[in-house]
Amino acid sequence: QxxxxxxxxxxxxxxxxxxxxxxxxxxxxxxxxxxxxxxxxxxxxxxxxxxxxxxxxxxxxxxxxxxxxxxxxxxxxxxDGSQRAERAEFILQQLTKNYQHGSKMIDHVVPPDTIVYNSVIDAWAKSNDPRSGNKGDVLLKQMLDLSSNTNTNRGGKTKNVSISSCRPDIITYNTVINCWSNSGHVNAAKQAERILQQMEKQSQEQNKKQNDKGTQNGNKNNKKHKNDNDDDVIVQPNRRTYNSVLKAYSKSSLP
Structure with missing residues (x-):
């Protein structure tokens, strides 16, 4: 009609x-x-x-x-698991591209968020694809870049935009570790441990900043887990994180 x-x-x-x-x-x-x-x-x-x-x-x-x-x-x-992950990632990149180059107020363009990214990373973790570890790393880096101040083209104008909605959380890091664990890569266990060490280092640095801030404010008992920008929640390894790394080593052929 x-x-x-x-x-x-x-x-x-x-x-x-x-x-x-x-x-x-x-x-x-x-x-x-x-x-x-x-x-x-x-x-x-x-x-x-x-x-x-x-x-x-x-x-x-x-x-x-x-x-x-x-x-x-x-x-x-x-x-096939690889095809599922590839299509899921394609949809994610489409969402991210639309947001970076669109006009949020006029065109109703929505930003990517942590849940969407975690879903795609999980698809790679379950794909048994040898690329899954590298894919998880790339997506994690995208989240870190997008959630910090980056040069972004929005509506034809280039400016610093921080998409806090896609900041990595504990699920993100644990799932990236699973990506490596399930990838079958010869260095999968070492890469999984690298992610763990990255989390531990970031957690220590953020805790130090928080303690310094609490001291400056005369409030040593400040228990808010946030950094100087009051935005980045401290992501600390949990039991699942360590178990996932151990699982990666149990699957490896390393002595």
Whole structure:
């Protein structure tokens, strides 16, 4: 039908709720756990993006939209693990690119977040792909770069933008360690331990900054785990972190 034929017809869904309705449909498809369902989710996401750019309707992909499509690919059990991870990462990079080059206020472009990144890293960890360790490292570095002040093109203007919503958390680091552990790489165990040592070093540095700040403020009992910018939560290794590194060594052929 021509678009003009529908101008006077009442919508079954209130215009402001169209994105929510689309997200609900995405969620139904994602739960099927098949390649066909993941492809259907991706097609719906592309349609939402098209409507955001070309239509007067108030419909646009949300952070949940992207996370659901990534989940759909990660759960597509009838698809090779490497292909699942590659498609999940493609959706993530599309989200990141849209945010970096779009106009957040006008175009309803949403930023990537920690949950989305963790989902993609987990897809690589479960892929049994020999590239998974390196992939986890690259995605972790992206998160660190994006969550710090970086030169970003936003709406045609280059300026420093910090996307705090994609700051790595304990799940991020543990999952990257699992990426190495499951990669089958000859140096997987050493790489897993490197991530652990990186966490320990960062934790010590941030704790020192926090203690120094508490001393300067005359409050030595300050228990807030944040740095001078009051933004970066201290990520400390936990039992799972150490167990994951031990698991990596148990799988290795190192003496």
């Amino acid at each position: 021509d678009e003009g034929d529908n101008k006077n017809k009442p919508s079954l869904v209130p215009e402001g709720d169209l994105s929510v309705a689309c997200d609900a449909v995405l969620n139904v498809w994602a739960k099927r756990g098949t390649r066909d369902a993941a492809e259907r989710c991706e097609a719906i996401l592309e349609r939402m993006e098209y409507l955001r750019r070309k239509s007067s309707l108030d419909v646009h992909p949300t952070a949940y939209s992207f996370a659901t499509v990534i989940k759909a690919w990660a759960n597509a059990k009838d698809t």
